[in-house]
Amino acid sequence: MNTLKNTDPEIFAAISDELKRQQSHIELIASENYCSTAVMQAQGSVMTNKYAEGYPGRRWYAGCGKVDIAEKLAIERAMDIFGAEHANVQPHSGSQANMAVLFSSLTPGNKILSMDLSHGGHLTHGFKKNFSGQLYEKITYGVSEETGYIDYDELRAIAKKTNPDLVIAGASAYPRELDFAKFKEIADEVGALFLADIAHIAGLIVAGVHQDPVPYADFVTTSTHKTLRGPRGGLILCKAKYASKIDQFIFPGIQGGPLMHVIAAKAVAFKEAKTEEFRKTQIQTLKNTKKLANELKDKDYKIVSGGTDNHLFLIDLSNKNISGTEAQETLEKAGIILNRNMIPFDKRTANDPSGIRMGTPSVTTRGMKEPEMCQIANWIDSALNGRGDDNKLRTIKNEVAKLCSTYPIYNDNSALVS
Numbered sequence: 001m002n003t004l005k006n007t008d009p010e011i012f013a014a015i016s017d018e019l020k021r022q023q024s025h026i027e028l029i030a031s032e033n034y035c036s037t038a039v040m041q042a043q044g045s046v047m048t049n050k051y052a053e054g055y056p057g058r059r060w061y062a063g064c065g066k067v068d069i070a071e072k073l074a075i076e077r078a079m080d081i082f083g084a085e086h087a088n089v090q091p092h093s094g095s096q097a098n099m100a101v102l103f104s105s106l107t108p109g110n111k112i113l114s115m116d117l118s119h120g121g122h123l124t125h126g127f128k129k130n131f132s133g134q135l136y137e138k139i140t141y142g143v144s145e146e147t148g149y150i151d152y153d154e155l156r157a158i159a160k161k162t163n164p165d166l167v168i169a170g171a172s173a174y175p176r177e178l179d180f181a182k183f184k185e186i187a188d189e190v191g192a193l194f195l196a197d198i199a200h201i202a203g204l205i206v207a208g209v210h211q212d213p214v215p216y217a218d219f220v221t222t223s224t225h226k227t228l229r230g231p232r233g234g235l236i237l238c239k240a241k242y243a244s245k246i247d248q249f250i251f252p253g254i255q256g257g258p259l260m261h262v263i264a265a266k267a268v269a270f271k272e273a274k275t276e277e278f279r280k281t282q283i284q285t286l287k288n289t290k291k292l293a294n295e296l297k298d299k300d301y302k303i304v305s306g307g308t309d310n311h312l313f314l315i316d317l318s319n320k321n322i323s324g325t326e327a328q329e330t331l332e333k334a335g336i337i338l339n340r341n342m343i344p345f346d347k348r349t350a351n352d353p354s355g356i357r358m359g360t361p362s363v364t365t366r367g368m369k370e371p372e373m374c375q376i377a378n379w380i381d382s383a384l385n386g387r388g389d390d391n392k393l394r395t396i397k398n399e400v401a402k403l404c405s406t407y408p409i410y411n412d413n414s415a416l417v418s
């Protein structure tokens with residue numbers, strides 16, 4: 001990155017320092033991951049220069065032959081790894097994937113039945129300050145207060161009572177497996193369309209370690225940068241009968257020129273997702289998440305729903321006399337990065353909730369396994385017990401950095417900028 005260093009030393013320094021931060025910290029934000037060097041090389045390529053409004057073979061500009069190759073490969077690979085009838089690889093993000101599905105399948109005033117935000121749902125599923133909540137009526141389902149699992153009988157009863165136009169399955173903070181077949185059954189019973197938003201769990205689905213929504217859902221949306229380990233972006237899969245409507249609602253509906261460099265990088269990520277190495281990493285992610293949750297449970301942390309089936313879990317800190325925000329800030333001082341999170345039936349506010357969320361995709365990608373999960377649980381516990389003791393937190397931070405140095409995030413160093 002010498003050219004960047006000479007042209008813009010300030011941005012070079014920010015990137016260089018961000019790399020050092022990523023390398024030296026333990027990353028437990030459940031929605032993050034480290035994409036491969038190959039993905040970054042495609043994303044940092046000349047394809048960023050090309051305008052390509054339209055779709056392969058049907059562009060509004062000349063000179064699209066080479067970017068067409070990249071987009072066709074991305075589409076074919078997405079359809080292949082998910083077994084889908086149609087793929088649109090152009091959404092700039094998971095949110096825009098959801099926007100295109102909602103615009104294509106609903107009219108303003110229609111009803112969406114989706115998960116309560118404080119129970120793990122997402123902003124684009126009907127939150128009042130999001131476009132989805134401004135245009136459509138949101139009806140919510142949640143988890144049982146007793147078990148922390150989605151109560152499908154209650155979901156069916158709500159659906160029957162309210163007659164939604166669209167049922168959404170998918171969450172940002174639900175630690176249990178989603179029963180897509182059950183969602184489909186309920187949507188069919190009330191004549192609603194069914195959207196599965198697999199933003200968080202797409203990698204697990206490709207690896208075959210989570211139930212697959214593709215046979216059941218009218219639409220499947222995802223972001224490409226979480227467990228799927230691609231560049232930051234979005235993807236829509238749908239039944240063939242919705243293909244042309246979805247394509248039209250992405251372009252010209254809500255987007256202009258597609259990000260061809262990102263689409264090239266998505267193609268690379270979809271190729272990587274077909275490998276045995278990818279499958280093994282997803283399996284290890286599940287093992288690591290279970291191990292980390294169990295270790296913390298043994299230290300008297302309350303795990304929401306009692307455990308986890310996927311790549312993340314939530315801790316209810318209400319028995320520890322510490323808020324989610326204080327925990328997040330304390331752990332950052334100890335070199336451990338995660339986020340505060342509402343827990344179902346939280347008595348506190350979204351800004352300072354009772355919980356924290358943690359996930360293991362990033363630490364698993366860098367090669368950590370069960371013994372490291374024990375070590376991380378010990379550090380989390382001693383940092384939270386030692387909050388306010390900056391010396392102690394600094395000592396943990398040094399130990400964290402030492403462990404991290406033995407698990408470089410980019411083995412070949414080609415992504416290193418200094």
Ligand code: PLP
Pocket residue numbers: 031092093094095096098121122124170171172197198199200223224233234
């Ligand atoms: N859907 C779910 C369930 C998510 O968790 C997220 C992001 O966290 C999104 C959609 C939106 O993805 P993006 O951040 O790419 O817009």
